[in-house]
Amino acid sequence: xxxxxxxxxxxxxxxxxxxxxxxxxxxxxxxxxxxxxxxxxxxxxxxxxxxxxxxxxxxxxxxxxxxxxxxxxxxxxxxxxxxxxxxxxxxxxxxxxxxxxxxxxxxxxxxxxxxxxxxxxxxxxxxxxxxxxxxxxxxxxxxxxxxxxxxxxxxxxxxxxxxxxxxxxxxxxxxxxxxxxxxxxxxxxxxxxxxxxxxxxxxxxxxxxxxxxxxxxxxxxxxxxxxxxxxxxxxxxxxxxxxxxxxxxxxxxxxxxxxxxxxxxxxxxxxxxxxxxxxxxxxxxxxxxxxxxxxxxxxxxxxxxxxxxxxxxxxxxxxxxxxxxxxxxxxxxxxxxxxxxxxxxxxxxxxxxxxxxxxxxxxxxxxxxxxxxxxxxxxxxxxxxxx
Numbered sequence: 001x002x003x004x005x006x007x008x009x010x011x012x013x014x015x016x017x018x019x020x021x022x023x024x025x026x027x028x029x030x031x032x033x034x035x036x037x038x039x040x041x042x043x044x045x046x047x048x049x050x051x052x053x054x055x056x057x058x059x060x061x062x063x064x065x066x067x068x069x070x071x072x073x074x075x076x077x078x079x080x081x082x083x084x085x086x087x088x089x090x091x092x093x094x095x096x097x098x099x100x101x102x103x104x105x106x107x108x109x110x111x112x113x114x115x116x117x118x119x120x121x122x123x124x125x126x127x128x129x130x131x132x133x134x135x136x137x138x139x140x141x142x143x144x145x146x147x148x149x150x151x152x153x154x155x156x157x158x159x160x161x162x163x164x165x166x167x168x169x170x171x172x173x174x175x176x177x178x179x180x181x182x183x184x185x186x187x188x189x190x191x192x193x194x195x196x197x198x199x200x201x202x203x204x205x206x207x208x209x210x211x212x213x214x215x216x217x218x219x220x221x222x223x224x225x226x227x228x229x230x231x232x233x234x235x236x237x238x239x240x241x242x243x244x245x246x247x248x249x250x251x252x253x254x255x256x257x258x259x260x261x262x263x264x265x266x267x268x269x270x271x272x273x274x275x276x277x278x279x280x281x282x283x284x285x286x287x288x289x290x291x292x293x294x295x296x297x298x299x300x301x302x303x304x305x306x307x308x309x310x311x312x313x314x315x316x317x318x319x320x321x322x323x324x325x326x327x328x329x330x331x332x333x334x335x336x337x338x339x340x341x342x343x344x345x346x347x348x349x350x351x352x353x354x355x356x357x358x359x360x361x362x363x364x365x366x367x368x369x370x371x372x373x374x375x376x377x378x379x380x381x382x383x384x385x386x387x
Contacts, residue, residue, distance in 0.1 A: 005037050005038050005039060006033075006038045006039070006087045006088060006358060006359070006362060007038070007039040007041075007084065007085065007086045007087045007088075008030075008033055008038055008039070008040050008041070008086060008087065008088050008089075008090060008358060009041045009042075009043060009081055009084060009086040009088070009089045009090070010026055010029060010030050010040065010041070010042045010043070010090045010092065011042075011043045011044075011089065011090065011091045011092060011101060012026030012027070012030070012042055012043070012044055012092050012093070013044060013045050013092070013093050014044065014045065014046075014093075015027060015042060015044045015052050015053060015054060015062075016044050016046045016048075016049075016050040016051060016052055016053060016062075016064070017046060017050070017053065018053065019053050019054070019250065020192075021117055021168075021270065021272070021273050022092050022093040022117045022118075023053065023054060024054070024170075024273055025092065025115070025117055025168055025273075026042070026054075026092050026093075027052070027054035027055070027056060028169065028170075029090065029092075029115075029354055030042050030056065030057070030060055031055075031056060031057050031060070032347070032351040032354065032355075033354075033355065033358070034056075034057035034059050034060050035057060036351075036355065039059075040057070040059065040060045040061070041060070041061045041062075041063060041084050041086065042056070042060055042061070042062050042063065043063045043064075043065055043077070043080065043081065044062070044063070044064060044065065045064075045065050045066070045067045046064045046065070046067065047064075047066060047067050049064040050064075061084075063080055065077050065080060069100070074100055074103065074104070077100065077104055078103075078104040078107050078108060081104055081105075081108060081110075082107075082108040086110055087110070087111070087362050088110065088111050088112075088113065088358055088361055088362050089101065089104070089105050089110050089111070089112045089113070090112075090113045090115060090358070091112065091113070091114050091115065092115045092117060093117060098129055098133055098134070098137050099133070099136065099137050099140075101114065101137070102114075102137050102139075102140030102141065103140075105140065105141075105366060105367075106140055106366070106367065106368070109366050109368075110366055111142040111143075111361045111362055111364060111365055111366045111367075112140065112141045112142050112143075112361070112366070112367070113141065113142065113143045113144075113145055113357065113358065113361050114137060114138060114141040114143075114144055114145065115145040116144070116145065116146055116147070116151070116270070117147065117168075117270045117271075118269075118270045119151070119268045119269060119270055119292050119293075120134060120151055120154065121268070122196075122268045135155070135156070135159070138155070138159055139367075140367050141162070141367065142162065142361045142364050142365065142366060142367055143162050143163075143164055143357055143360060143361040143364065144159065144162055144163045144164065145163075145164050145166060145357060146163055146164070146165050147165070147166070147167060147168065147270050147271035147292075147293060148165065148167070148270075148271060148292055148293060148296055149165050150292050151165075151292070152165050162364075164353070164357045164360075166350060166353045166354060166357065167271050167296070167344065167345055167350065168270075168271045168273055168276060168345070168350070169276070169345050169346065169347050169349070169350035169351070170273050170276045170277045170280055170345075171253075171277075171280075171347075172280055172346070172347065173253060173256070173257075173277075173280040173281040173282075174253070175253075175257045175281075176257075176281060176282045176338070177256060177257050177258070177259055177260070177281045177282055177283055177334070178260070179260050179261065179282065179283060179284060179327075179330035179331050179333070179334035180260070180327045180330060180331055181260040181327075183215060184215055184217070185213075185215050185216045185217075185260045185324070186216070186217055186218075186219050186258060186259045186260055186261075187206070187216060187217070187218050187219070187259070187260070187261045187262070187263055187286075187320060187324065188219045188221065188255055188256065188259035188261070188262050188263075188278070188283075189202065189218070189219070189220055189221070189222075189262065189263050189264060189265070189274075190221045190222055190252050190255070190256075190262075190264075190274035190277070190278075191220070191221075191222045191264065191266070191274065192222050192223075192224045193220075193222055193223055193224030193225065193226040193227050193230060194224050194225065194226055195226065196266065196267075196268060197265070197266050198265040198266055198267055199220065199226065199230055199265060200226070200229070200230060200233055201265055201311060201316070202218070202263065202265040202316065203218070203230060203233050203234050203237060203239070203243060204233070204237060204313075205265075205313075205314070205315075205316040205317040205320065206218045206239060206242075206243065206317070206320065207234075207237035207238065207239045208313075208314060208317040209317050209320060209321045209324070210239045210242045212321070213321075213324050213325075214242075216242065216324055217242050217243065217244050218239075218242060218243045218244070219244045219246055219255065219259070220243065220244065220245050220246065221246045221247075221248075221249055221252055221255050222246075222247075222248060223247050223248040227245065230245070231245060252274070252277060253277065253281070256277055256278055256281040256283065257281060259278075259281075259283055260283075260330060261283060261284050261285075261286065261320070261323045261324065261330060262274075262275060262278035262283040262284070262285050262286070263285070263286040263287065263316075263320060264285070264286075264287045264291075264294055265287070265288065265316060266287070266288070266291050266294070267288055267290055267291050267310055267311075268291065268292075269291050269292060269293040269294055270292070270293055271292075271293035271296070271297075272293050272294055272297075275287065275293075275294055275297050275298075276297065276341065276345055278337070279297060279303070279337040279338065279340060279341040279345070280338070280341050280345075281338075282334040282335060282337055282338035283334055283337055284303060284304045284305075284323055284329075284330050284333035284334050284337060285297065285298050285303060285304030285305075285333075285337060286298075286304055286305050286306075286307070286316065286319045286320055286323065287304070287306060287307070288306065288307050288310050288316070289306040289307065289308050289310075290310045294306075297340075297345075299336075299340070302333065302336050302340075303333050303334075303336035303337040303340055304323075304333055304337065305319035305322060305323065306319070307319050
């Protein structure tokens, strides 16, 4: 089994429509496995049958599924998956396709890996789906791919044996940044301009120290519905001349190469890829200790600073001020970021872990209806005993 090539069907819901983190991980997984000789198919939900937004290995087959979520569409998806006779199904991004992967895999008797790419508490808080629904889907998976140990620790004991904790990875940087910089210096953030990215608070914090760092700008790379509100906030805080809104770019590495520090002010992430890209370029990082993922990428005092108190005025500003004030500290922490990326999050490390997980799932075999029923009964009993 170790050297055998597998036929793997990845379900990446919006690879023809979006360039978010899940789509990025999906194309990385698919391309990595195709490059290693596996037979790879990608299934995505798109009535228009558009091409992938991401470059795909020429050996990868792209299949378009109906966007509807009804019984007919579910049956069509199951048939489409069955037609390629996969050894394994890998389902990414569960918030709108929660149980569909599990049901399809059970119907055709194929092992299933469910790969989750968000803080599991976030969908529940938004009311998208509950933790009970999430765990019901997990019961039918052969293996579960989670991004952090904290996410694994939040699951009941009966899931623990089938969890693989594997972080994200990103493309290696071709050109390293210069954390010291020249006369003009930049703190960069890369994020969708939506409330949950906490960019309004970042502008407030930057405004507290901007007057002491006239050579610095805060560059915000990304677009979204909050653009006008954020522009107004920067103006009202008196820092419009030092906060630059760069818009969306499909080539963020060009901006990372020119930055001197990176900040991600989110409070909820899975395992953020923009900060990983900053690490790959050798940038020191700033984020919140409460944010899962970023609190693993950053070792406070080694490759960046973690603000300990979420949303407390001045806490994030203090961390930024420390880095912005000290060229040698940025150089030291930037070098530690690059080393940490190469050791823990490089393509080789993560691709090997993904492939090992996929092979283990095939060796474990599919979850049968009987096994699923027993596991559901155990799930229900455990919930009853725990009140």
